[in-house]
Amino acid sequence: METTYAWLWTLLAFSLTWMVFHLIKKKKAATKEAEAEAEERIDGAADVIIVGAGVAGAALAYALAKDGRRVQVIERDLKEPERFMGELMQPGGRLMLAQLGLEDCLEEIDAQEAKYLAIYKDGKHATLPFPNDNKFPYEPVGRTLRNGRLVQRLRKKAASLSNVHLEEGSVKSLIEERGVIKGVTYKNSTGEETTAFAPLTVVCDGCYSNLRRSLVDNNEEVLSYMVGYVTKNSRLEDPHSLHLILSKPLVCVIYQITSDEVRCVAEIPTDSIPSIANGEMSTFLKKTMAPQIPEIGNLREIFLKGIEEGLPEIKRTATKRMMVALSDTLILRNLLRPLPNLGNTKKVSEVVKSFYIIRKPMSATVNTLANVFSQVLIATTDEAREGMRQGCFNYLCNGDFRTNGIIALLGGMNPRPLTLVLHLVAITLTSMGHMLSPFPSPRRFWHSLRLFALALQMLGALLKDEGVKEMLIPTNAAAYRRTYMTTTK
Numbered sequence: 001m002e003t004t005y006a007w008l009w010t011l012l013a014f015s016l017t018w019m020v021f022h023l024i025k026k027k028k029a030a031t032k033e034a035e036a037e038a039e040e041r042i043d044g045a046a047d048v049i050i051v052g053a054g055v056a057g058a059a060l061a062y063a064l065a066k067d068g069r070r071v072q073v074i075e076r077d078l079k080e081p082e083r084f085m086g087e088l089m090q091p092g093g094r095l096m097l098a099q100l101g102l103e104d105c106l107e108e109i110d111a112q113e114a115k116y117l118a119i120y121k122d123g124k125h126a127t128l129p130f131p132n133d134n135k136f137p138y139e140p141v142g143r144t145l146r147n148g149r150l151v152q153r154l155r156k157k158a159a160s161l162s163n164v165h166l167e168e169g170s171v172k173s174l175i176e177e178r179g180v181i182k183g184v185t186y187k188n189s190t191g192e193e194t195t196a197f198a199p200l201t202v203v204c205d206g207c208y209s210n211l212r213r214s215l216v217d218n219n220e221e222v223l224s225y226m227v228g229y230v231t232k233n234s235r236l237e238d239p240h241s242l243h244l245i246l247s248k249p250l251v252c253v254i255y256q257i258t259s260d261e262v263r264c265v266a267e268i269p270t271d272s273i274p275s276i277a278n279g280e281m282s283t284f285l286k287k288t289m290a291p292q293i294p295e296i297g298n299l300r301e302i303f304l305k306g307i308e309e310g311l312p313e314i315k316r317t318a319t320k321r322m323m324v325a326l327s328d329t330l331i332l333r334n335l336l337r338p339l340p341n342l343g344n345t346k347k348v349s350e351v352v353k354s355f356y357i358i359r360k361p362m363s364a365t366v367n368t369l370a371n372v373f374s375q376v377l378i379a380t381t382d383e384a385r386e387g388m389r390q391g392c393f394n395y396l397c398n399g400d401f402r403t404n405g406i407i408a409l410l411g412g413m414n415p416r417p418l419t420l421v422l423h424l425v426a427i428t429l430t431s432m433g434h435m436l437s438p439f440p441s442p443r444r445f446w447h448s449l450r451l452f453a454l455a456l457q458m459l460g461a462l463l464k465d466e467g468v469k470e471m472l473i474p475t476n477a478a479a480y481r482r483t484y485m486t487t488t489k
């Protein structure tokens, strides 16, 4: 949810940023193949270079090294990152970690169990659990956490393998020869410019990447920003819920990230961000946002307390989730596993092609949810839009199978784009029904038609972005579930 808050399953929105995971290896004529293989099998050199050791890079390094590859990881800063992002690991993300053998990285970091989405609007609220869906082969509980601590655990676990070489260095450019990426140029820890070569280079440099700019277009519009701060020495009365408040102009989210720290986030449209430096932001949070935080438990008290404790951080909202990064890692590992030699350009190109198809159910579900919620949860004076916002809230609060269905989607427990599309259609129809009741005046009728048009337009755009076939044909999603979502508890 871009305009709304950050997490997917909190339904919130993130827009734009990208997690990155871009496998680079361009297609090359098959004739060059033998030659490439010969020159790339250098003794002592790495089989894979990974740029960036965030969640994706560190997990991939571990996974590939476990398969016997020699991995060189180049990370700009090996200190524990201090940042407000990636603080919710959905149940689906935990399953992926377990599949990669990395579930212990969620331990010893004082992560908190996330079992519910608590959603609030205009004095009403509902607490919705991640459903106990027996098709989901893992505990239906997520974790909220300090992202930096998780990243350090993952780095440490990867670096503990003897065939992983993790070093500090800042990658400046990719070395490309005849359309094939051969390696990277980087500044190493002594500040000297140097190079590294490997048959395969994977760039995992995060959502604020500049390397990626040369690889993919990323001209998404930034619709909103998230302002976040931590309230120290505090414990929510309900620490196992993500508290999502449908406020105006956008949502607020509050959750426990360690046993005594609470994260508070307010999402703010790009065109109206108060200045942090001159204190306007804290006035805005106190005067405009805080009164909208329900006085249920100690939510408002904790929201207010944190405003006094230091300057908030501000971030673009982002769409990609750790869950997608981990799912990508798992897919890539499985696809590369049968290749004896990563220098085989043709085979690796095929892997890349399959990778983009296989990842689709998870990435399309996550992106679509984020997009939809970001658009729908914006408070406006437009009656049609407001009808949709209310309809969405009602749909979520039902507490029946529909609610379970959508919470499972949000938690990455059921990566099926078609199911999501059906929910969106149902939300639209419910919202229209709601607008027309108790009796359909011409005005209401008109607004419900507009709502319908809006929904169609939104859905059309999403189908276009993600691909009609990918979204609507269920076989790919079924294959994904079969391969990546079965495991022992």
Ligand SMILES: Cc1cc2nc3c(=O)[nH]c(=O)nc-3n(C[C@H](O)[C@H](O)[C@H](O)COP(=O)(O)OP(=O)(O)OC[C@H]3O[C@@H](n4cnc5c(N)ncnc54)[C@H](O)[C@@H]3O)c2cc1C
Pocket (backbone or CB within 6 Å): 006, 007, 017, 019, 020, 021, 051, 052, 053, 054, 055, 056, 057, 074, 075, 076, 077, 084, 085, 086, 087, 088, 089, 090, 169, 170, 171, 172, 204, 205, 206, 207, 208, 209, 210, 211, 226, 315, 316, 317, 318, 319, 320, 321, 322, 323, 325
């Ligand atoms: C504001 C915000 C909130 C978010 N909230 C959530 C959330 O609640 N739940 C969730 O699941 N996801 C969330 N996400 C998304 C989540 O952060 C990403 O999915 C996840 O961090 C992706 O991991 P990554 O490894 O790709 O990137 P990162 O974790 O950003 O790691 C990239 C790494 O690459 C390094 N690097 C970058 N450039 C270079 C270079 N040139 N040379 C060497 N190293 C380099 C960086 O130092 C960094 O360590 C959020 C994102 C944002 C922006």
Ligand SMILES: *[C@@H]1O[C@H](CO)[C@@H](O)[C@H](O)[C@H]1NC(C)=O
Pocket (backbone or CB within 6 Å): 188, 189, 190, 191, 192, 193, 194, 195
């Ligand atoms: C950094 O790169 C330079 C130039 O290649 C090299 O001489 C030096 O040993 C490297 N330093 C480290 C710490 O790797």
